[in-house]
Amino acid sequence: MVLPRFLSRGMAALLAVAPLAMARPGARSQAENKASVEAVNNVTPYNATSMNLDQIVSALAIGPPAALPQRATANDLRWQPSLDFDRDGCYNVPAIDAYGKVAEGLPHNWVSVSSDCRDASDLDNNNVYARQRCNGDWCVYLYDYYFEKDVAIQFFLDVGHTHDWEHIAVWVRNGKAEYVGASQHGNFEIKAASQVRWDGEHPKLVYHKDGASTHCFRFANAADDAIENHKGVWFRGPLISWNGFPAGIRDILAAHNFGKANLALKDASFPGTLSKAKPSAVTFDVNLDVGSPGTP
Template sequence: MRSGFLFSVLALASSALGAPAQDSLNRRAEVGHDSLSPSAQKVQDNDVGKSIARFNPLLHIAHGCQPYTAVNDAGDTGGGLKPSGSSDGGCKDTSKGQTYARGTWHNGRFAIMYAWYFPKDMPNDGVSVGSHRHDWESVVVWLNNPAVADPTILGGAASGHGQFKKTETPQKEGDSVKVEYFTQTLTNHELQFTDTTGKTYPVLDWDAMPAAMQTALNNTDFGQANVPFKDENFTENLDKASI
């Protein structure tokens, strides 16, 4: 009896100690869109991380929601907003924005994809046509090489409706390309390069994120919006954005 009891106790303890990582992933939750706050900048401690921080774009919001934080370190994700009321109703807070980034070599050039999350996408106030909960948009900045002393921007590509607008001369201020979140009549939101100067947000580098955050971004269903830099989408989007 005593040895059997001891074995049971040890087995339970072993099970409890072996499960935390999986349990933490299973405990991920969907939370209120405005309950998540941006993390401080976190990038790799190498040339890639330095370039991701250096070339963080300036984002101007011409219409619609401000960018919001999509996920926290524990893997909890924002539930977004029902597309009703005004186009920026419930998503006007300018302090919630987070820039997400992922870099890699692609077709002989170094690509950094920067992306932003928006709680809803409504092209016009009170109009449901083309509207949906959640939105993700991205811009790809193409560099010659992050390892050289002074990396050079070779071009950029801004997302919209599953495609990218590409240019070798994107508008810039310093090292940051200038992009704008906007809409045209009844089409939902997209990005374009712009002369208008926006603002930067703390950047989170995919390769410096906690595992729970990566897992959430890879697996969360954002409805009609797709995380552009998750494993399933990243390479395909770089193909579309290639200059």
């Protein structure tokens, strides 16, 4: 059950949707959930001068879907990145549950960068998604992470967005990781494996706020071993391979419109994302599977 928190005065602009916050999440339609998000996104200083917007979001916040149980291929697990999350941002959470309920996201206007999206429970209720493509001498492993919002300017009319998908690509040849790509505002920063810090065979990356811009992944440095997430470890969430979803659930996720954010694993986006993440030294057909992606 979503338990509303104390709200300050000035709730007139939200009275029409506030009752929705009292409902059990599973009992609410997607249309009702969307109305809650849009209501807060549309609040301005002129209709909320005496209320704390973070408190409003907390009251109307829609919990993320329940995580799917891990079901991943051995190779997808082998190269899965180990992450930390700077404190000025969210944790990734599940994008869909076993019943096909897709995450509704959180408002991004007039709120802080991490309100309602950086709870310790988000690391216990977590999913990461992966898809492999192999041909020639190479296999690439693309990992997708869903975040409920991406705030650039907190407590202001924001240029960010509800929903965020970020991606990490690991390029492997002859059983050895040779390159890693980190998504950054629609493109990728690519580094040779020798320039990347590793947790065993797992590249270390950090989800962070990129200056005055929105959030993205960056490669970890030595100082990042002072972990900032609630677990206190380099974190890897339960992984779902492309062929590891329950029947029909993957199709629902791939068909969903996440607005400005993009699920890179879906057929319509996968080749283009691999093109952006491909090192110039790699010869690879982004449209061809040879023995991939595999089934858990």
